[in-house]
Structure formats: structure tokens, C-alpha cells
Amino acid sequence: MTNFKAQYLLRSRPAAEKFVDGSFQRLVVVMASMVALILISIFVVVFWGSLESMGRYGLKFLVTSNWNPVDDEYGAFTAIYGTLVTSLLALVIAVPLGVGTAIFITEDIIPLKIRNIIGLMVELLAAIPSVVLGLWAIFILEPFIRPFLMFLYEDFGWIPFFSTEPLGPGISPAILILVVMILPIITAIARDSLNQVPMQLRQAAYGVGATRWGAILNVILPAAVSGIVGGVMLALGRAMGETMAVTMIIGNSNVFSWSLLAPGNTISAMLANQFGEADVGQLSSLMYAAFVLMILTLLVNILAQWLVKRLSLKY
């Protein structure tokens, strides 16, 4: 809108009007700067808070797993492992489901009305608060899947990932609830990317005699792939930072175990649990953990933005 400004400045204006215009512009500049200011202060506050713990434990904090407020010894490996394993496994389950659903509601397989209803329901799923999903996970989901987890333990217990008896809350139900939470994100973004694929590409594919799925797998999906990957990365960032539902179902154990059936912890769950009543030394270690989480999600989100931007330049 710069061209207006040049024309506009050529005219002489009453002083009062100039003053109002000038102050309005300064006001919105200040408001826009607030966004940057908040972002930078989040970094500064969390970094400042974690300095003490960083100096004391250094990088050892990331690879040791004794979290012991009594002896004032801290290592966050259990929580970091939990964060990575829950979000990555949730992604592995949610990506085929989400992309499959997105194809189903963009590619004219069923009537438009039903497609719209499915789309609306997936959007509403995203609106359910995390804490309500957590409540549902505690009382409904976890008892429901426990027999299946029991079966995994009894028949495949020799694999380290299934080596503990499932006794209520644990990493597995946390993964499932994360799947529920990130499905809508993946579906919505994959749907948008598929809708952006030009109609001519589809028509060309069908014109040379491709079957519907021949066209989808060989033409439409490759054309939409960078947008879909961007959406998947955004979902990964969300899964890493997701707090309430995971805190309520993961069991909040700081004892490290490879097993997916055992109770575990994530960085965000640890923060939710301990932050309110932590003393000074612990507080700094928690801030350090928060800093690690922030860096992880930041990297994932920037990568996602970069991928999505590449798509919008292409079409």
C-alpha cells in the first residue's frame, strides 16, 4: 500500500488530521511490536531462569535420567525420551489416518454432503479441549485398551519396548490421545494442500486413463507433498508441546524405562506437574527443561513454515 502514501502526502492536510493519522500509525506499530517483544521476552525469561541449572549440569542434563529434588540432582533424559517417543509414534499412526481422510474428503469418492459432514466433524474434534480428552483417556480409553496392552506384554514381553506390565496410566495411552489431538491438524492441512492441486493435473491424469488411485498416488499426492509434509511438521510441533491430556494419562514417572507400556513423562507434563510447587534449585532445572522444549518446537515449527512456504511459491 505504499503507492497510496506517496499520492496522499502530496496534498496538504489540516494539522489535526495529520496528528490523528500519525498517532494511529505509531499506535499500530507499537501493537505489532508487542508480538515481537513477547516472543523475545519468552526466550529471555526462560533462558535467564535456566542459567543456574545450565551452569551446574551443562549438557549432562540432557543425557542423564535421575530427577531427584531431595538430593538436588537433575537430569531430564526420561522426559526428553518421553517427549520424542510419544510425539514421533503418534505421528507414525496419525499421518496415514489423517492423509487418508484428507484424500477421502477431497477426491470425490463419496457425495459432497457426506464429505462436508466429515470435514466439520474433524474440525470439531480439534475444538475439544485437551483437558476433556485427558479425562476421557483416564476413565474410558485406558481401561478399554488395557487388555490389548496386556496381550502385547504377555506375548511380546521379550521386546524391550513391551517389557513391563501395563498397570493403568502409561506411554501407550498417551500416544493414542496424542493421535486424536494431531489428527485434525494433519487432516486440515493435507486437505488444503490437496485442494490447491490444479484441476488440470487431475483431468490430465484421468484423461490418459489412470484409475482414481493411480491418479492420486502418482500425480496428486506428489504435487501436494510439500504442503502435507509441512502440516505433518506442524503437527509434530504441537504433539511435542501438548500438555494436559498427556500429563493426565502418562503416569508422570521419572524412572527411566524403554518400555512403551510403562508410565513415563514428557517435558511439558513434568512442567505441569512440578512447576507450581518447585523450590529454587528445582525451578531452574524445570526452566532448563522448558528451554529444551522451546528450542525443539521452535526448530520443528520453523522447518514446517519453510516447507509450507515452498508450496505456496510453487502454485
Place this chain on the structure above:
Amino acid sequence: MNYPSSTIRSEARVPDLSYKGFLKRNLGSRFLSFLAGVFSFLCVLPLIAVLAYVLIKGISTINVDFFTQLPPPPGGQGGGVGNAILGSIVVTTIAALIAIPIGVGGGIYLAEYSTGRVFSQFIRFGTNVLAGVPSIIAGVFIYGVIVSTRILFGHTFSAIAGGTALSVLMLPTVVKTTDEGLKLVSNDLRRAAYGVGASRFVTISQITLPKAFTPIATGVVLSIARAAGETAPLIFTALFSPFWPNGIFDPIATLSVLIYNFSAQPYDLQNQLAWSASFLLVVFIFALNLLARWFGRMANK
């Protein structure tokens, strides 16, 4: 394929182009469509399951007491979540009062004044990054700035700290929707306004903002719906209180934190109240979402 180059064309030499449903490729395609349908069903299933359970388990304790009484002590009888309902309204209102003016202002800057140079690029980038910051980090941030410093007249955990934490989460959504809503307004309208001698402030406040009202309102309503359901940043900013709200400088109960606290208690009554509070929260959030969709449809007409 090679067809004999005969000058005599008979029925038999025309290739058969009709659809044959039992070719391997067609069967494969149909199987994949079926699979995608199953995936969609699996996607929708959790929504139905969650809604069904929240409805079945939640609706039985909803009565007048539920809205007007305080939560019972552990092991107690009756009671409701009146203080949490009030607290949720208070905290969400504080968040909206902070986030909407700043967010709309920032959006106006990006859409109407940004020059495309480093500063506005950084603001756009920052908005996207802020949208990806985990909600619990917003809580940690406000804890570090407001709660632990006792900056608010010596108070620590407070409703206003909780509201500020929520506003950090609402801000990027409001900025983005305002920016996108204003960009949809045709440049001809702005030119027309400048042409009849309107100043920039008058053009923005009288022409472009009213024109972009529906998309902005949609974004604001959705961000309020999201803030109302957020829990993580409230756990250690607004904390919780079993009593009626005592002003905005003291800890306050909210529905979402109440669900979190009561779900972990071993008493059936508290669990029951958590389900009912969930029901109320879900109904409220869905109503806001449908309102936002209705706004969107109005804008399209």
C-alpha cells in the same frame, strides 16, 4: 497397441473401452477407496466417543446447584462448580481484553502499513513462531514475569496472571485473522476513500475495518473458544481456589483446571463434577465454533 490397419472396420476391431469393474487395477483402486473410508471413520470415531461419554456421564449432575454452589470438600456431598464457571468467564474476559486490541492493531499494521521490509517480515515470522509456542511455555513465561516477581502489588498467583498467559496464546490468532481479513478487502475501496479525500485513519476505521468485520470476528471468536479450554498455562498462574472469586489479584478457579484437579481425585463425586464441567465446557466451545462458522457463511453471502 497395434491394431491391424484394415480399411474394413467391423464391430470386433473397435477396442472395448467400457469400464470393467473386475480388472486388477479397478479392484485395487476400489480397495484403496474403501481403506480411505475406513481411515475417515477412525478419524471421526474419537469425536463421537468423546461426545457420547461427556454427554452420558456429564448431563446427570447438571441442575441448578451445579451452577450456583461451590465444589464440595473431599468426600463431601452435593455442590457445584459455580466459582469455576465465574472464574473461567473472568479469566477469558481478561485474556480477550488484552489480546483483541493488541492483536487487531498488529493485524492492521501488517495489512495496511507494512512495507515488506525487515521489521514487518520479522513481525509476520514472529506471529507464526508465537502461534507454535507450546501453551505450557506461555505459562512458564508469565510465571517468570508476573507470578515469581510479585509485580502486581505483591500478589503472586492471580486471575490477571492467568488471563495474561491466555492472551499470549490468543494474540497470534487474532493478528493473523485480522491481517488476512483486511487483505481480502479490495484495493478499489481504499482508492475510492482516498479519492474523496478521506485520511488514512478515516479510511481504515470507517471503510476497511467494517468491511473486514466478519473474518476478524470469526478469528476472535475461535481464539476465545480456544482460550476458554486451555488449562496448561493456568495451572501455575491462576492456580485454583475452592472459594468464590476474590478479585482479579487473587488465585481463581477455572473450569479447565477444575477438570484437571478433580479427575485425579479418588472420590466419585469429584470425578462426576469433572465430567459435568467437561460437558459444560464442550457445549460452550462448540457453540462458539458454530457461531464462528455462521459468521463465515454470512461473509460469503
